[in-house]
Amino acid sequence: MSLKECYVSLEGDYEDVLGRLRSERLVQKFVLKFLNDGSYDLLCRSLESGDYGEAFRAAHTIKGVCQNLSFTKLYASSNQLTEALRSGWSQKAAGLVEQVKQDYEQTVAAIRELQKETGA
């Protein structure tokens, strides 16, 4: 799987990230690094413990990273979740969390595929 295909798989914007980082090498490097990013875990943990302030920050961070890496689909859902969590917990937020989880899984799956291919 090529980097481009990976982006297609996770429904991101390859052109966009290439324009920003300007080199495939860098894009690949950071995409792989995303697997190690702890924001998602933080989000899950804080939601469980009911710390919605932390959850908000975690969602916000995920959103920021997605922006940087042009993970468009995950960005969309994490953005919505961030806005929802801004004012605290709500039914709507719960629904969005599900969406975020889904998108995150999809993204991570695609990156893992890439990882396998490039042997990194």
Next chain:
Amino acid sequence: MKNKTTRFLSVSIVVIIALCVSVFSFLAYYMNRKSMETISEVGTIYMTGMNERISIHFQTAIETRLAQVEALAKLYPQDTDMEAEKESLAYNAKARELDYLALCSESGEFQMLYGDRIEIIDPQPFVESLKQGVKKVAVGTDSAGNRLVLMAIPASYVMSDGRPCAALVAGIPADYIRDILALDENNTLVYSHIIRMDGSFVIRSADAYRESYFDRIRGTFGEAEKEKAEWYVSQLAQAMSRDEEYSCIMQIGSETRHLYCEKLPYSEWYLVTIMPYDTLNATVGNLNRQWGYMVLGSCSLVLGSLLIVFVKYFKLLREQMEELDKAREEAIEASRAKSEFLSNMSHDIRTPMNAIVGMTAIATANIGNIQQVQNCLKKITMSSKHLLGLINDVLDMSKIESGKMTLNMDQASLREVMDSIVNIVQPQVKAKNQQFEVLIRDIIAENVCCDSVRLNQVLLNLLSNAVKFTPDGGSIRVTMYQEPSPRGEGFVRNHILVEDTGIGMSQEFKEKIFDSFSREDSTRVRKTEGTGLGMAITKYIVDTMEGTIQVDSEQGKGTCFHLILDLEEALVQEEDMILPRWDMLVVDDDHLLCESVVASLKEIGINAEWTLDGESALEMVEKRRREKREYQIILVDWKLPGIDGIETARRINRSLSGEDIPIILISAYDWNEIEAEARDAGISGFISKPLFKSTLFYGLRPYMGSADCKKEEQKASEDNRDLQGRHILLAEDNELNWEIAYELLSELGLDLEWAENGKICTDKFIRSEPGYYDAVLMDIRMPVMTGYEAARAIRATDRKDSDIPIIAMTADAFAEDIKKCLDCGMNAHVAKPIDVREVSRLLKKYMK
């Protein structure tokens, strides 16, 4: 109303004429009379003077002679025997030029002493005066009948009959007096007679042949005016009897004579002086006549000018009336048009409104059927958009009519304007299967100062009309080009043409097209929707922008709108739009577009060649390959005469070995539907027309990664000299974000240091040497201490560099957040995701 004015004017004209004439006539008449009176006075004065002179002359002469007689008498004392002294008397008399000498008795008898026998004509008064011892002069005759003037002085010589005489009388010919008095001068205007109280002549001028002056008067008057003559005579006689001076002006036939009569001293005689008036009269008459002409002349002048003024005024008034009528008709017409518009409007508004109401009802009734509801909502959306459009038009129109529409001038990018309207028009064009071309060339300035909203409105109006009035399969073309503006430096003249092959318009309509509420009145037009206001609003906007809009159209052939606007160039810091020196190929069937694109590409630094169709493109690519200097990027238009753009790309790719050359599709059409097919054929990307220089630049820039960009990096590093080695403190809680930022920003030559949260950032800053850090890039949302707090803390430090540039990085770009950043003392704000160029620009701007 008209009649009242006319009547008033005519009445006043007549009145004024009458007034003028009467005033001037009165003046003339009055002057005439006054001058007559004056002449009469003058005459009298003159006559009196003359008479006096003559009288005095007479007196002097008589006195002289009387003195002579007295002297003579003295020679002979009282008791001399005059008879005996006859000889010496004769001698003395002759010496004194006395022709006769006699003694006069109290009864009036004469005893001649010298000369022939004489007789006195009117002895009575003569003797009476003598008796009283007064010297006297009288008239007498000699035996031959010649007239004599007798001068008598009282004396008491003894006469032959022994009685004393009353007087010594001397006689001289009457002619003497006449001569002396120059009574007969023919040359003078004035002549005189000496008459007695009964009118008989004592001395008369040569041409008087009657005995009596009265008769003379009577005779002069003639039979016709006998009564007048008698009147004058009686008047004269009366005056003489009263011993009064008499002056009158006699009108004899056509002559006028002034008569003056005065008693002469030493006699019973009266001096009558007559002056014919005619010469004087003639002079005065002349004067009068001249005066009369002058009066007439001035009167007519005044009247004439008055008349002219009146006539002009009348004409003006009538003009005004006509204009009023015209204005009234126009107002009525406008009002009628408005009513018609209102009724049309109501219908046009009601239709979508009904649709909305109906659809809402259907949706409510079928609330469970999601598809149905979605359908209804879609229709409601369309109808409400349409309705909103109509209402906006009407509102705009009323704003325009009350003069309240103003332009919001702002910097606008022509590229964005064109892009947006192309976007909006694309679906409409697709729906009607029309051909759509957008061409720009000779663009001097992409960014100008104008009201982009209104400009959009105008262009959209023109374009949607073009789409509306062009049948299926027709073609629409938008062209935009610029040239230097006659308005001067800093201004650029924009030409925008919207052409279509639609139904066109008739000659008459072309002239009215910009009038409000007007739509071509024909069946084919009535079928299309619209308020009829669009053109009027468009025209108004163009006028307010001080531009012009021209329309050229032929029924059945098509229409072309030509918009010309002089706009001020916007001073926008354009970044250097430079790309690597690629070899490019441009394929498009529009010759002008190819040239224009190649020119723009040259400005960006790219060497490009062009061709007009797919087949020749393939040949050129093949040729380059053989020469081993292949094209690095290919721009290809979708719609080409032979094989289309996608097919061309497919074929290029098929024959390619090794590297993928980016092939980019350019088109005015919507990319979405063909995207899949295009990507399959090997097309890497899409750039939408119109192709401004910046469009090309931003569109091609992403491909820098796949092409040789060493040169670009070199240039970039040159630009970033001031960033070399600068120490930047970056506060960011997420490691991934930090690493990305670090990678990107170190390329610029910056030396970055990481702070995981606000507290660490502040600590690092405080612990550093003043001036060590050149700037701080601050994320906002961080644990422990947020970016806001950190910024405040840094600003509060008492250090030389407490004013260090702090640039916020945040994914929240709401206005309140930005304001909060600035309130905390941060200098600027840059949005996430990170944009290297923007960060570098801000750093360059704020770092010392």
